Amino acid sequence: MTLILLEALGALLLLLFIVWWTMFSGRRKGELPPPPAPESPPAGGAEGEGARKPDSRSN
Template structure:
């Protein structure tokens, strides 16, 4: 009877480890997908210089 309990305990532990491995693989796939699914040539280059007046504080009220 004790041998059946140990075997069942090992099976449950193996299923838990398999589930954790599956969750880890899904997480790695999601991170990989989001990192490398962007634009083909990277981010767009800014052609226009930022407005110099944007750095100056506005008129106080």
């Protein structure tokens, strides 16, 4: 019975160590800054957003 309790305690300590390691072992200076937002393409034209040009290779 004591052996089972010791094994359960060891498993609990291992679980707590894994959780602690994953939470607090990050980068030293914190998270990286977010990447700059991509520039949006120019809007407009008669085609609209959902329209596609016909493929000249399909004919």
